Amino acid sequence: MKTRIKNILRLQPVGETITVTGWVRTKRDTGSFSFVEISDGSSLANLQVIAGESLANYHSAITSLGTGSSVVVSGELKESPAKGQAVELHADDIEVVGTADAETYPLQKKRHSFEFLREMSHLRPRTNALGAVGRVRSRLSYAVHQFFQIRDFVQVHTPIITTSDCEGAGEMFQVSTGQEKGSDDHFFGHSAGLTVSGQLQAEVYALALGDVYTFGPTFRAENSHTSRHLAEFWMIEPEMAFCDLQSNMQLAEQMLKYLLEDAMEHCQEDMQLFDKFIEKGLLKKLRAVVDKDFAHITYSEAIERLSKSKKKFEYPVEWGVDMQSEHERYLTEEVFKCPLAVTDYPASIKPFYMRVNDDKKTVAAMDILVPGIGEIIGGSQREERLEVLEGRMVEAGIDLKEYNWYLDLRRYGTVPHSGFGLGFERLVQFVTGMANIREVIPFPRTPGSAPC
Ligand code: 4AD
Numbered sequence: 052m053k054t055r056i057k058n059i060l061r062l063q064p065v066g067e068t069i070t071v072t073g074w075v076r077t078k079r080d081t082g083s084f085s086f087v088e089i090s091d092g093s094s095l096a097n098l099q100v101i102a103g104e105s106l107a108n109y110h111s112a113i114t115s116l117g118t119g120s121s122v123v124v125s126g127e128l129k130e131s132p133a134k135g136q137a138v139e140l141h142a143d144d145i146e147v148v149g150t151a152d153a154e155t156y157p158l159q160k161k162r163h164s165f166e167f168l169r170e171m172s173h174l175r176p177r178t179n180a181l182g183a184v185g186r187v188r189s190r191l192s193y194a195v196h197q198f199f200q201i202r203d204f205v206q207v208h209t210p211i212i213t214t215s216d217c218e219g220a221g222e223m224f225q226v227s228t229g230q231e232k233g234s235d236d237h238f239f240g241h242s243a244g245l246t247v248s249g250q251l252q253a254e255v256y257a258l259a260l261g262d263v264y265t266f267g268p269t270f271r272a273e274n275s276h277t278s279r280h281l282a283e284f285w286m287i288e289p290e291m292a293f294c295d296l297q298s299n300m301q302l303a304e305q306m307l308k309y310l311l312e313d314a315m316e317h318c319q320e321d322m323q324l325f326d327k328f329i330e331k332g333l334l335k336k337l338r339a340v341v342d343k344d345f346a347h348i349t350y351s352e353a354i355e356r357l358s359k360s361k362k363k364f365e366y367p368v369e370w371g372v373d374m375q376s377e378h379e380r381y382l383t384e385e386v387f388k389c390p391l392a393v394t395d396y397p398a399s400i401k402p403f404y405m406r407v408n409d410d411k412k413t414v415a416a417m418d419i420l421v422p423g424i425g426e427i428i429g430g431s432q433r434e435e436r437l438e439v440l441e442g443r444m445v446e447a448g449i450d451l452k453e454y455n456w457y458l459d460l461r462r463y464g465t466v467p468h469s470g471f472g473l474g475f476e477r478l479v480q481f482v483t484g485m486a487n488i489r490e491v492i493p494f495p496r497t498p499g500s501a502p503c
């Protein structure tokens with residue numbers, strides 16, 4: 052039975068005979084024995100193995116072990132006399148499972164740029180930084196479920212292939228067998244695409260089960276080449292019946308704080324790496340986000356602030372235009388210096404499902420902006436009034452017949468309800484300080500690129 056290195060370093064069972072499996076990170080020969088650093092991916096720290104001449108394969112296999120080779124090591128765990136590690140494994144047996152040629156192994160000891168590593172999605176999780184991102188991402192995913200489950204939210208698996216376009220922004224990838232002969236010949240009897248959001252289906256379940264959430268992959272065929280956009284990303288979308296915009300925003304703030312706190316508590320070693328090498332001051336920044344209330348501002352106030360500001364923006368602002376990332380970041384980074392909820396956007400720039408405010412010009416929308424990223428959450432109260440919703444859909448050029456099921460939710464037992472979408476990769480970016488979103492998803496899909 053193998054023991055994970057994380058647990059060996061945590062429990063330090065000195066005197067016990069243990070077996071570890073992993074990959075060689077570095078090796079240093081001293082003549083009659085070698086220091087071999089092994090990583091098994093369970094923690095950032097490696098385990099130091101002492102391999103001596105008494106091993107049957109010492110001269111034939113161990114001295115020539117290259118970085119990246121895989122091994123199974125058994126031996127006794129002892130206290131380490133040297134600085135740098137508390138314990139070390141004195142090997143009685145080392146089985147070399149797979150060799151790695153030192154000449155050609157692409158991950159040499161020097162530091163590689165993230166751009167270089169992106170070209171090898173299949174090897175980059177073996178580096179310290181990308182391995183740490185993998186562990187933090189996994190922990191955050193777990194914490195998302197924990198956050199909702201302890202609050203009695205029901206998870207809904209919304210479909211990946213869908214016939215409705217939630218955001219209505221024309222960013223759906225089409226799904227086809229490639230065999231269709233005409234437009235009436237669709238596999239699903241209807242044109243279908245990859246979902247841009249699970250919201251509309253989450254609404255169905257919210258209006259039956261009350262508080263629900265969906266957490267799954269979403270797809271957008273937008274030609275964005277930025278450090279914050281992916282063509283395939285994961286989204287967390289809670290939807291709550293009998294819930295207005297205020298309570299929706301409260302949940303979003305609680306959730307973000309919960310997730311940041313969880314990562315800081317459960318991924319200390321990895322978070323320290325990010326704090327030291329990726330974004331200096333990261334932990335202090337995250338702590339401040341957890342401890343302080345988020346700021347609130349309406350869209351109209353935001354536009355006023357932006358137009359009065361002395362800062363030169365690439366895109367000019369005026370009431371009615373969508374804010375660009377430069378505007379969002381200016382507000383959250385320079386004006387408020389903390390997460391900021393912007394509410395009540397013009398109806399004309401938001402999707403059909405958002406609830407129209409009494410002024411008839413704005414909708415009950417909310418975006419949460421954070422320093423370094425800009426928009427991390429987008430949400431709203433949903434339009435629960437049948438006639439108003441129909442009016443908005445007609446205006447948006449949507450065929451009401453296609454969305455009859457969605458309108459039924461307003462015909463039969465409609466209630467005020469709200470929800471939001473948190474971009475999971477933007478969250479992981481915020482938590483790890485990674486500058487580019489391509490580093491926080493294992494296999495990034497962007498225009499022109501889908502490795503592995
Ligand atoms: O603001 P968006 O488009 O909202 C929705 O899709 C709603 N249906 C959500 C809801 O109310 N249930 O997207 C939500 C979040 C954004 O704030 C952003 O964090 C992320 O999803 N996001 C992206 N992340 C990576 N790459 C992209 N191309 C993204 N587009 C949106």
Ligand code: MG
Pocket residue numbers: 418426428429
């Ligand atoms: Mg948005």
